[in-house]
Amino acid sequence: MSASEQTNWQSVHDEVLRRIHTREWKPGDQIPKEVELAEQLGCARATVNRALRELAAEGFLDRRRKAGTRVATHPVRRAKLDIPVIRLEIEGRGQKYGYGLLLTERRTPTPEICANLGVSAKSDMLHISSLHLADGKPYMFEERWVSIDTVPEIVDADLSKISANEWLVLHAPYTKGDISFSAVLASELEAKILRTHAGAPLFLMERTTWENDAGITSARLLFAPGYRMHSAI
Amino acid sequence: MSASEQTNWQSVHDEVLRRIHTREWKPGDQIPKEVELAEQLGCARATVNRALRELAAEGFLDRRRKAGTRVATHPVRRAKLDIPVIRLEIEGRGQKYGYGLLLTERRTPTPEICANLGVSAKSDMLHISSLHLADGKPYMFEERWVSIDTVPEIVDADLSKISANEWLVLHAPYTKGDISFSAVLASELEAKILRTHAGAPLFLMERTTWENDAGITSARLLFAPGYRMHSAI
DNA sequence: AGAAATATTATGTGCAGACATATTATCGTT
DNA sequence: AACGATAATATGTCTGCACATAATATTTCT
Numbered sequence: 001m002s003a004s005e006q007t008n009w010q011s012v013h014d015e016v017l018r019r020i021h022t023r024e025w026k027p028g029d030q031i032p033k034e035v036e037l038a039e040q041l042g043c044a045r046a047t048v049n050r051a052l053r054e055l056a057a058e059g060f061l062d063r064r065r066k067a068g069t070r071v072a073t074h075p076v077r078r079a080k081l082d083i084p085v086i087r088l089e090i091e092g093r094g095q096k097y098g099y100g101l102l103l104t105e106r107r108t109p110t111p112e113i114c115a116n117l118g119v120s121a122k123s124d125m126l127h128i129s130s131l132h133l134a135d136g137k138p139y140m141f142e143e144r145w146v147s148i149d150t151v152p153e154i155v156d157a158d159l160s161k162i163s164a165n166e167w168l169v170l171h172a173p174y175t176k177g178d179i180s181f182s183a184v185l186a187s188e189l190e191a192k193i194l195r196t197h198a199g200a201p202l203f204l205m206e207r208t209t210w211e212n213d214a215g216i217t218s219a220r221l222l223f224a225p226g227y228r229m230h231s232a233i
Numbered sequence: 234m235s236a237s238e239q240t241n242w243q244s245v246h247d248e249v250l251r252r253i254h255t256r257e258w259k260p261g262d263q264i265p266k267e268v269e270l271a272e273q274l275g276c277a278r279a280t281v282n283r284a285l286r287e288l289a290a291e292g293f294l295d296r297r298r299k300a301g302t303r304v305a306t307h308p309v310r311r312a313k314l315d316i317p318v319i320r321l322e323i324e325g326r327g328q329k330y331g332y333g334l335l336l337t338e339r340r341t342p343t344p345e346i347c348a349n350l351g352v353s354a355k356s357d358m359l360h361i362s363s364l365h366l367a368d369g370k371p372y373m374f375e376e377r378w379v380s381i382d383t384v385p386e387i388v389d390a391d392l393s394k395i396s397a398n399e400w401l402v403l404h405a406p407y408t409k410g411d412i413s414f415s416a417v418l419a420s421e422l423e424a425k426i427l428r429t430h431a432g433a434p435l436f437l438m439e440r441t442t443w444e445n446d447a448g449i450t451s452a453r454l455l456f457a458p459g460y461r462m463h464s465a466i
Numbered sequence: 467a468g469a470a471a472t473a474t475t476a477t478g479t480g481c482a483g484a485c486a487t488a489t490t491a492t493c494g495t496t
Numbered sequence: 497a498a499c500g501a502t503a504a505t506a507t508g509t510c511t512g513c514a515c516a517t518a519a520t521a522t523t524t525c526t
Binding site for chain 1 (some may be wrong): 402409458
């Protein structure tokens with residue numbers, strides 16, 4: 001290796017990654033131990049440790065005490081999906097964000113929601129439907145249930161101005177969450193709201209959050225046809 | 234805070250997260266500087282630094298030199314999607330994995346693939362179609378293009394036994410990748426292959442990878458109806 | 467040989483101290 | 497007041513050292 005430049009953890013990171021990419025170190029290979037690498041690259045062990053730790057977190061390396069460090073055989077690539085507030089996602093693309101509250105009602109949850117959140121069938125809940133727009137066009141249709149037992153303050157929130165999600169982000173942080181993605185067909189009603197036709201393929205995102213096992217909210221987000229979620233890996 | 238226990242970076246991490254969750258520190262609030270926190274919690278600044286750094290990476294904190302550390306106002310939650318090899322995903326659920334090669338042909342790419350990968354229209358490429366099964370049922374239909382210019386060894390690979398993706402993972406690591414998800418309708422052909430009906434909603438994953446700007450592969454993965462991708466946040 | 471106790475080892479983490487760097491705050495000049 | 501130079505400061509990182517911990521290797525005992 002060239003060396004000569006300054007050795008910081010980032011450069012160690014890059015150098016190790018380079019050796020993996022050039023297949024100097026192949027999947028399954030054991031790489032030199034931290035002390036040796038530190039000596040080779042002219043830096044402290046702590047610096048090498050930091051670099052290798054990050055590489056392990058990124059999925060390129062497998063590390064085990066005493067056993068050493070080896071190149072991952074099945075580099076599970078981790079796509080980091082940023083799940084921003086919809087408003088910021090739209091505004092971030094330079095589009096104009098719009099939001100409309102379609103319905104709020106206070107009632108007991110459906111059996112499905114009970115199962116999702118793990119709450120009783122007699123729970124006090126808020127059911128909210130809303131539509132998010134980008135440049136005036138329907139972008140995402142949201143159907144959400146919020147537990148009033150867990151987040152009583154929600155009943156005083158003005159959900160005609162700020163979306164339930166944004167309100168929750170600011171007032172009810174969660175400790176645990178679940179998110180899933182799938183493809184579904186638009187129903188008659190959904191199609192009408194999203195201004196498309198029944199049977200159109202819709203991207204569905206379902207999110208459920210808890211605060212220490214107390215269910216907060218469960219939401220079903222239906223994106224208008226053409227939506228693509230993407231990410232770098 | 235209680236304290237008394239041993240102070241390691243993990244406990245600092247958890248304590249700070251607790252203060253955020255209990256809204257002792259609210260979104261937008263500035264939190265004590267590292268030196269103060271270290272004093273409060275009875276540990277070295279390096280330890281606090283490690284904890285806060287992780288929390289910032291997780292999206293709970295915003296940190297800036299001189300400006301200090303504050304609780305994120307819009308906690309962008311990062312869903313970490315593990316993108317494993319399909320075989321491992323299926324076997325990991327205890328199902329039996331099956332794989333069938335449907336077609337391989339060596340030809341020039343379609344304009345769409347050219348655009349995706351950024352290669353010339355006269356590139357030498359391998360076009361591969363295959364079907365992945367779980368417990369004998371169609372699970373995912375894959376249509377892939379591999380650049381022979383970038384990965385010449387692919388022509389000697391036996392793709393009837395091992396999927397192109399698995400072969401690539403082992404023999405052609407990438408430095409850059411792009412992944413996107415969307416919902417589409419099954420075409421007649423796709424429906425036939427996945428043993429469903431035309432017009433069924435399919436979850437589509439598109440992946441493209443490069444090695445230093447040299448396009449490696451572009452793949453279109455169509456999952457059978459009912460597929461759900463999920464993750465904890 | 468086989469099992470249990472013990473030693474060895476590579477990574478994991480903590481610490482104090484130092485300097486680097488990006489930003490903000492302040493001061494002086496016009 | 498506006499502007500540019502300068503000082504102050506919180507985080508970012510590196511270093512050398514020490515000890516903890518988990519896993520493996522070795523030895524000892526039956």
